[in-house]
Amino acid sequence: MGETLVRALVIGAGEVGSNIAASLDDEHHVVVVDTNADRIDDITYSHDVLAIQGDGTSIGTLRDAGIENADLVIASTDVDETNIVICGAAKAVSDPFTIARVRKPNLLRTWEQSEGAFGVDFMVCTDLQTAETIVRIAGLPGAHDVETFADGLVRMAEFEVGADSPIAGETVSEADRFESLTFAALLRDDDVIVPRGDTVINDGDAAVVIGSRESVRAFASSLTPEPTLEDANEIVVVGGTEIGYQTARLFEADGLEPRLVERDPARARDLAERLPGTLVLQSDATDIDFLVREHVDESDIVVATLESDEKNLLVSLLAKRLGVQRTIGIVESGEYVDLFETVGIDVGVNPRLVTSEEITRFTREQRTENVAMLESDRAEVLEIEVEADSVLFETRIQDAMGELPDGVVIGAISRDGELITPRGETVVRGGDHVVLFVDTAVLDAVTSAM
Template sequence: MRVIVVGAGEVGSNIAESLDDDHHVVIIDTDSERIEAVTYSHDVLAIEGDGTSIGTLEEAGIEDADLVIASTDVDETNIVVCGAAKAVGAPFTIARIKKTNLLRTWEQSKGAFGVDFMVCTDLQTAAAIVRIAGLPGARDVDTFAGGLVQMAEFEVESASPIAGETVSEADRYESLTFAAILRGDDIIVPRGDTVIRAGDDVVVIGSEESVRAFAGSLTPAPTLEEAREVVIVGGSEIGYQTARLFEEQGLEPRLIERDSDRARDLAERLPGTLVLESDATDIDFLVREHVDESDIVVAALESDERNLLVSLLAKRLGVERTIGIVESGEYVDLFETVGIDIGVNPRLVTSEEITRFTREQQTENVAMLESDRAEVLEIEIDSDSVLFETRIQDAIADLPDGVVVGAITRAGELITPRGETVVEGGDHVVVFVDTRVLDVVTAAL
């Protein structure tokens, strides 16, 4: 497939990196330094030029393009790119946008602007925050098979009850599979005698009840249903969307916004949210408003440094869990080390969503872990699959290392897979796959 990506920033570069192994990728940007950087770092054709220009698109081979992804930082530019691509070719077009009003307009008139699929950065980021907040201690969460199956990634701290245990000892839940252990740069497929170490990230797949029970054993933090106090700091669009989604979950969050006009507007649009007008970096205000009693604080200001500061203040006051927006992807690990429990990078969330959409043509659902070091796939089994009417242990023996069948759903029922389990046609299997063997595995499944 020929893919044209317009915009070689963090989003475009991540998308190109995730697609260049399987597709012929062309990336366009007006910035010569970005073009030079992506030329050396990715196996793509990089073109310096304006993606809204017909001439540039023709140079990129628009007449043969199957997919055009517009991922610049300007919404209007991305929409124009898609319209221009449709004017001279027939590719499927994806536009990255930030303004939710553009998304709503497009949703009410599918195909508007020449855009076939639209990804809203702010809305996707807010959804990721709420998803992670819903499971104590989780670094990443996704659902499969219509909600029957949940995947979650947890960091094992030194005080964790499973640190030092074998997988067999830690596996105390009826419908749970330990899919992988991420240890430094290594991806370990766990066996019963594999020892879980402090500092490992553990990926589990199973029923929502089992995953929640496992999460509860790792941390005393409350689930979203149990949370009494959720505070959102910053009335940015991400902050607003996060509050709105929390309201949909039945919570009544508090939102702190410094600008009086914005605070008044948010109060009118969020009937279930208490909007407070103040500077959230004022520790006296935080104490006065009992922010220390909050279960979760979400830092959604428009500055990475201020989000870090708010998170540090919240932790100092005794808040159990902080989730912060980190716009600069290279700062996520640093900020998580010094003060934010979970850092959410909007550009990475967006690039993963776009990449996920391109992969869903081959699978039912896809989740990417650790910047696409591994993927969790949902696949419907047919007669061409190596799993068809075969015991899992026999099928896995014919596949490369780095594959774990985490769950099976059959006629709406969840089956916890074991080595002797026979997979039937029509089953949906949720599989953990090391990205290094992804092509071979997806072809076999």
């Protein structure tokens, strides 16, 4: 794709396309295409992009959008086949790097096994990506976001701090009781706070920590009595949707034996055949008598993956009422995530947001080894390999920080497969992998210095 993307075409101005455009418009010349006039009006006024009304499968529309000069085409409509056609059409008239969003995992499998299939250079499967996100979050009690870096050596996690949290009211120094752990940031209302030792952690903050898997897990366990995934005795997935199936399959791959509840008899039989390590129960999960009879109240985690937000909220509320410790639910409407987390779901996962973040992450990885975005791109965690032109090269961290803007924290260093917890006196070596927390406001300046 080259060092810098001159022009990016985003086809589809729905929730996914709008989020991608917002993430790219600071660095790239972004053109957005959609058939819906209202969406075009909305994105014209809300983002620094050129918006064009038209059909992205039309060669004429693509030419109007400047396909000949495009470096990147992202097909993000809600129809899998349309996105594939868009990528093929783009390749027919130019040679941009193409990214397609799909929901059907079988399309992803076909693409993976047929190099260059469909004219798609990179494909993101919403349902599979969402299931992977659910399993990552389920694996760390209390976490709202979890990512791994440095080949699994480093973990980043975000935790909401409630009034009853043991670290609410503590300073960062008091809360930091774990080896190989760095408090990278506190997300407070609309502010991104880079904490010092005397910074007080408030009720309502989101704490972002970076460190070894063991330290982050120990920190998570200190915040909540919820079990880790390894300790979970019962996991119930409610809903045999594709996301529900993929979630159960991934739990099985981790050596767990979840239960899955599906109302439709034919779908339940099909899932039972495809999930040998899962107990599939054919029933209506909103039937409280069934939930009691099947001892769902004894479950450690209930994952709601039904076909509607309202049903997922209802199942989560019923589960919490029965005494389930943790609920994770799919929330298709992004604007409802915060509301649902307030009234009954411990963690709401929005598939469209997960997809847009994965696509944006991929476009950023041309400059970095790995990227994680936090709070709808308010901040990022980057993994960068240190080379000779980096401000960090063969330099003490305290000296290098003087060359970087505020809003940056070095969270961890991986050197030859070993984790180094960064301190002011630590000298960063060439070839080190450094995991950085970066406020999005200073992202360009930081990546230029790296």
